[in-house]
Amino acid sequence: MPPRSRSAAAAKLPVTATFLSLALLLLPLGFLATHRTFSGGVAESTSAAEERHRVLLAGNDDGNADAAAAAEHAAAVDRHCACTLHRDVCASTLATIPNLARKPLRDVISDVVARAAAAVRASSSNCSSYLRRPQGLCVRDRLALSDCLELFGSTLGQLGTAADELSAGNRTAEESIAGVQTVLSAALTNQYTCLDGFAGPSASEDGRVRPYIQGRIYHVAHLVSNSLAMVRRLPQRRRRGREALEGYGRVRRGFPSWVSAGDRRRLLQQQGAPPAVADLVVAKDGSGNFTTVGEAVAAAPNNSEARFVIYIKAGGYFENVEVGPEKTNLMFVGDGMWKTVIKASRNVADNSTTFRSATLAVVGTGFLARDLTVENASGPKKNQAVALRVNADLAAFYRCSFVGYQDTLYAHSLRQFYRDCDVYGTVDFVFGDAAAVLQGCSLYARRPERGQKNVVAAQGRTDPNQNTGIVVQGGKVAAAADLIPVLANFSSYLGRPWKLYSRTVFAQTKIEGLIHPRGWLEWNGSFALDTLYYAEYMNRGPGANTSARVAWPGYHVLTNATDAANFTVRNFIQGDLWLNSTSFPYTLGLS
Known part of the structure; x- marks a missing residue:
């Protein structure tokens, strides 16, 4: 209760006490027996006196009611905030929500999400004002601020999706908790990605940018984190329908209901064969609609509910390609690995941010790609x-x-699936904070620079309530051709903790002898060793022996299928609700 209400309640108590004391003194003198009383020298009837008495007592009742309401509100704040990581932020947020004690949990979460959205808009305005400054920013800082603005835009969309899912009359708040967790997890990841853009060798020497913006960004992150913690308390029932999130479409015969028979045929073509009907064709020799992939993406419809296929003929396409959030249900089809190649060379050493360095960046929901190299x-x-x-x-x-x-x-974020893909790299060459399953994929460690160590996975979960992680199931971890001759000169590891709650699982995977017997590498001393979750389950090969693995509190050797099943396609990325529509092969459970 606000202090003003407490003061008012306290002021009423002496008045009531005085009246009661006077009544007790007058009772032996027979004043009350006359059925008349006096006020200011004027005689009153008994009924009038009783009314005055009732009003005085009602004042006391109001004070008691205010105190009870305050206690009830405080208890509700304690109840909702008990599970959160940022209780002070939670308490201040919920303190001003009316009727908190009587609100359903999903409505409380919606209120917190709304506060987070308002904070994102304030943070975006703050970054925009800094970006408009005519001087004092290096190229890298301007790029990082631009990344932040893009990420804030994505965050607002994700918070809007969460609000829709939680809204009154929308039963998915209880039946698709995974969907709400997914978008809130991504919204949280976006805040730290923004801040990560200012780290690195090319960041401002005076360090003025990050301190100027980080307070508001952390506030957003704490609000989203608290909403995630509350979502964990919602009843979790699996929806009966086959739909991952509202609006993505019901699945019928392995495809969304809006996918036509013709679309189904084109999605089922064999490797190396062009799609039976492509919406657009990209060809270096001019035999298609466009000669660059970027032009074809720009020409694709926005916010499409139908699959839109871009066939990219064999050849090398030297360009950075971005599939924006408005390019939904887009599909790239190439002529095969190493035949259709999209290639570019942005990097942090030359003043890009990590986020902006991607040769191919995909934001649009429902994106598919097959038979190509990036x-x-x-x-x-x-x-x-x-x-x-x-x-x-x-x-x-x-x-x-x-x-x-x-x-x-x-x-980076949200739900992703990779099947029969190859990934080549050295340091942290699979990283991010998505809920990602790599099934049947080959992960090849290349020859690194002198003094470097190879690390396959650097997962970036920042909050224990995020439903994110990297899962490698099936496939293999092996040395690339350039590493094999010098294998003895370099150590290779399965992963290291990029963020505090890093989560990575290798299951039923062939691990070759390049992996160090310890298996896993520290990021920086004891950082995250207690809070990470790393696990291995039924791996095989010379590098799969766990007898000499690290003894960190967060490392686990899983021995039963029930625990391992939490990280399958079905349970970890809800693949049974959407992968049928891709035409790609997949295994829902353990092999």
């Missing part, structure tokens, strides 16, 4: 240089290869 050709000396970045939900890749050195595959 490469960042910067080379091993250029630090972070991403080949593929995906921050799109329900994205899937089949028979694709991703080639780079450090930070090759940036599985």
Whole structure:
């Protein structure tokens, strides 16, 4: 209760006490027995006196009611905030929500999400004002601020999706909790990605940019984190329908209901064969609609509910390609790995941000790609240089290869699936904070720079309530051709903790002898060793022996299928709700 109400309640108590004391003194003198009383020298009837008495007592009742309401509100704040990581932020947020004690949990979460959206808009305005300054910013800082503005835009969309899912009359709040967790997890990841853009060798020497913006960004992150914690308390029932999120379409005979028979045929073509009907064709020799992939993406319809197929003929396409959020349900079909190649060379050493360095960046929901290669050709000396970045939900890749050195595959956020793909790299070459499953994929460690160690996975979960992680199921971890001759000179590891709650699982995978017996590498001393979750389950091969593995509290050797099943396609990325529509092969459970 606000202090003003407490003061008012306290002021009423002496008045009531005085009246009661006077009544007790007058009772022996027989005043009350006359059925009359006096007020200001004027005689009153008994009924009038009783009314005055009732009013005075009602004042006391109001005070008691205010106190009870305050206690009830405080109890509700304590109840909702008990599970959160940022209780002070939670308490201040919920303190001003009316009727908190009587609100359903999903409505409380919606209120917190709304506060987060308002905070995002304030943070975006703050970054925009800094970006408009005519001087004092280096190229890298301007790029990082631009990344932040893009990420804030994505965040607002994700918070809007969460609000829709939680809204009154929308039963998915209880039946599709995974969908709400997914978009809130991505919204949280976006805040830290923004801040990560200011780290690195090319960041401002005076450090003025990050301190100027980080307070508001952390506030957004804390609000989203608290909403995630509350979502974990919602009843979790699996929806009966076959739909991942509202609006994506019901699945019928393995495809969304809006996919036509013709679309189904084109999605089922064999490797190396052009699609029976492509909406657009890209060809270097001019035999298609366009000669660049970027032109074809720009020509694709926005916000499409039908699959739109771009066939990219064999050849090398030297360009950076961005599939924006408005390009939904887009599909790239190539002529095969190493035949259709999209290649570029942005990198951090040359003043790009990691986020912006991607050769192919995908944001549009429902993106598919098959039978092509994406490469960042910067080379091993250029630090972070991403080949593929995906921050799109329900994205899937089949028979694709991703080639780079450090930070090759940036599985940034949301739900992703990779089947029978190859990934080449050195340091942290599969990284990010998506819920990503790589099934039947080959992960090849290349020859790194002198003094470097190869690390396959650097997962970036920042919050224990995020439903994110990197899962490698089936396939293999092996040395690339350039590493094999010098294998004895370099150590290779399965992963290291990029962020505090890093989560990575290798299951039923062939691990070759390049992997160090310890298996896993520290990021920086004891950082995250207690809070990470790393696990291995039924792997095989000379590098799969767990007897000499690290003894960190967060490392686990899984021995039963029930625990391992949490990280399958069905349970980890809800693949049974959307992968049928891709035409790509997949295994829902353990092999």
